[in-house]
Amino acid sequence: MARSRNTELLSHIDCPGGGQVWVDGTTLYVGHMRAPTGTSVYDVSDPKSPRQIARLDLPPGWHSHKVRVANGLMLVNHERQGQAGDPAFGGGLAVYDVSRPAEPRLLSKWSGGGRGVHRFDFDGRHAYISPTVEGYIGNIVVILDLADPANPKEVGRWWVEGQWQAGGEEYPWGEWPQPRCHHPLRQGDRLYVSYWHHGLFILDISELSSPKLVSAVNTSPVFPHPTHTCLPIPETLKGRRVMVVADEDVAKLWPAAPAFTWIYDITEERLPTPIATFQVEGPEFDGSPQEPMTGCHQPSERFAGTVIPFAWFAQGLRLVDIRDPFRPVEVGHFLPDVPPGADRPSSNDVTIDERGLVYLVDRIHGVDIIETTAF
Secondary structure (H helix, E strand, C coil), X not given: CCEEECEEEEEEEEEECEEEEEEECCEEEEEECCCCCEEEEEECCCCCCCEEEEEEECCCCEEECCEEEECCEEEEEEEECCCCCCCCCCCEEEEEECCCCCCCEEEEXXXXXXXXXXXXXXXXXXXXXXXXXXXXXXXXXXXXXXXXXXXXXXEEEECCCCXXXXXXXXXXXXXXXXXXXXXXXXXXXXXXXXXECCCEEEEECCCCCCCEEEEEECCCCCCCCCEEEEEECCCCECCECEEXXXXXXXXXXXXXXXXXXXXXXXXXXXXXXXXXXXXXXXXXXXXXCCCCCCCCCEECCCCECCEEEEECECXXXXXXXXXXXXXXXXXXXXXXCCCCCCCCCCEEEEEECCCCCEEEEECCEEEEEEEECCC
């Protein structure tokens, strides 16, 4: 039986395990990371009775578990799963016309080679992506211009020194996990970039063709979890500029307690400073090592006021109020029912729509549409 506080389940969509959810108007887009992989589209004008209106599939060995929509365009990633997958299909970023959401129409596909694109941001004109690119080790930052969506053009790229193998850069990470851009998020003329076990980076993109490093922080190896999301808050809080930084509870460098989220003060952006953390309360969080995917995964890139929805893996949806960034507090939660064949939930992503409804997707099965009084 689902457990909740300040939340109510409106409906559940039983569909393949999900990687990302996004809502544009009254249309829900779901990227799948479990077979059958691909992208599903739902009409959620009546959130109590969602209706599937389209489905895109991928060949075996590939998935498009991330999806973003703006200005009538849908972007989905193509990424190899493990070592499987026909290389002729190729990784990259596919661009669809969804001016008619029930009839997605492929416009183009950008490819950098290798495993493909992981996660990305999209503002309706530019895409800020994390692809593998020929000649580089691991994922890097690439900026695409989609002014002509049928012909995406790369306008900028950035990487950690040592990644450009073809350029002859010396690789200093032989005894450390390889650099991997997880995804960039844009606010104004800055990109806030998570780089897995290499921490976070703030980039100046006032010239898109030439991103420049502003600052960097890495909490590993003291804290063994990779940096997943760097979410800047647009309004000042307590007179400070603030960024929410989520560590993901996977790929632990050593056995550890579950991952949590950080609050950084970026008022002086050249020196990002952690000022608080948030961890879900519970008897299992006593500091002892726990199995992966128990703790934090990621915050919603959309939020209402100062309440940030989080997908917290085995702990479901967590609504965290950061109005006082020095003391984040939970103001609501929803712990989904355990999916059949599993021993606990695996909440992977969360977003909200213009009505304030919350969409929570599970890695194993489906999407919960949730109403809350916490916003």
